[in-house]
């Protein structure tokens with residue numbers, strides 16, 4: 001294996017990278033010194049519930065668009081063609097359902113943490129289990145997020161790995177601790193723009209160097225990179241229309257519906273309407289983000305197709321491929337490689353800053369406050385800043401853990417989302433849609449969902465099945481024998497040790513279960529939670545609809561059974577309409593004027609909120 005010569009950075013590249021860090025710090029400082037100067041938890045954790053939809057929507061996409069997607073998706077397209085692009089189909093339901101089901105329920109309950117819902121609906125133990133599950137998920141995920149760009153940068157430029165990890169981790173900790181959620185949201189806006197600009201620059205230069213759009217198209221078409229829709233129903237196939245378009249909806253729901261990082265942004269919106277609008281606005285931006293990374297993969301393919309270097313690139317890991325391509329293309333254009341590095345780090349910063357703030361929120365609201373009811377506001381604010389800072393430092397430790405257990409980062413992220421986010425999605429669905437579910441059922445459900453998810457997840461890692469080196473579609477580029485090299489590349493990305501490169505034998509029994517595509521993990525584990533949760537509830541005495549806290553149910557069954565007469569529905573316990581008035585939480589410090597203002601904005605009889613629909617269906 002011939003190591004690629006290290007690229008180098010010019011001064012201007014370093015300057016651009018430094019500007020990103022300085023600008024982010026500046027935004028943090030600005031929000032530390034303006035407005036309420038971060039002296040209340042309402043401001044620090046919820047941006048005073050005053051945000052409008054534009055910054056919120058950009059911040060929503062920034063949260064789960066990390067460097068993992070920026071380096072992972074193009075490498076996926078390069079090696080396996082455009083099948084992955086079909087995940088864009090999942091964005092439709094994956095955003096409509098949060099907008100019209102989860103946001104109205106959470107917003108009207110006037111929550112701070114999504115897990116407060118679990119206590120209102122079930123009990124305190126369920127809330128604590130939910131919170132701990134979320135903390136576990138986020139802490140692992142942020143390690144992957146901070147490590148990925150640093151590793152890629154190190155591999156290609158020789159830039160110090162731990163230096164980059166420390167710089168991002170510390171800068172992010174600082175501006176998150178200083179400026180609170182307002183700083184997190186506004187840095188997200190800035191960083192999303194840098195992210196798009198960096199990717200666009202690479203695409204434009206790449207197309208130009210390949211010889212124009214027509215040439216790029218010819219090469220990717222002849223090279224078999226444009227995938228048709230794959231309707232293979234086999235659930236062990238990594239990416240098919242079903243795994244992406246259906247399994248992907250559950251993934252999106254666990255991220256955009258019930259994940260605290262996102263729920264907190266919905267709750268920071270001025271009105272429910274703004275929150276719903278922001279969710280709608282995520283759709284086009286997320287499609288743009290997806291298109292940019294897919295097109296970058298195609299351009300990368302076209303650029304090297306038919307060249308000698310293809311061999312070398314084939315030997316790189318998936319994480320390094322994109323960076324190599326970028327540095328190779330941009331190194332003659334001063335500043336552009338710096339811009340792309342800034343893009344990569346923007347993606348990482350915007351994800352870990354959301355993680356720090358949401359972790360501080362749930363730790364304070366769900367784990368500490370219930371035990372210290374007499375805490376003063378000043379002390380709570382100080383504590384939340386301390387928490388944001390500690391999670392920031394913990395992130396550095398997690399980066400080290402990721403370093404030890406290297407895996408293909410895109411798959412690692414999807415596995416974390418599915419294995420831990422899936423059961424969380426399940427427990428919220430159980431509570432919202434099924435009035436019979438009780439607290440015991442919820443605990444049993446969450447437990448079995450996690451067991452199921454970890455069984456298949458760990459099983460697949462140990463037996464190296466799910467998402468293992470899938471058959472590589474053959475290349476048509478003249479003069480290059482690629483398939484072998486690419487397969488090795490995928491293998492190297494997955495495991496440092498040898499991987500069986502042939503997947504021709506059909507797995508049987510448990511082996512087949514372990515090879516379930518990781519895109520189904522969310523769906524599998526959330527269904528497990530709902531089903532075992534319902535069984536557990538019926539065995540221990542189902543809840544009566546009238547005993548459930550008002551406003552915590554969403555009349556899904558009632559709406560679905562619209563043809564059933566009302567009195568029969570009453571007997572089936574599925575007729576409760578969605579709460580019309582927010583239940584004010586005692587923990588929230590909100591002045592009366594603010595409440596009135598909110599009431600006025602949310603419940604204007606003439607306001608064309610889509611939610612009005614639910615009221616008429618009853």
Ligand SMILES: CC(C)(CO)[C@@H](O)C(=O)NCCC(=O)O
Pocket residue numbers: 064065066067068069070087145255286290410413414
């Ligand atoms: C969340 C999705 C699937 C939305 O397209 C995408 O942003 C993604 O693939 N994320 C991977 C994880 C990450 O970027 O950290």
Ligand code: NA
Pocket residue numbers: 061062063064065066067346347348349350351352
């Ligand atoms: Na991000």
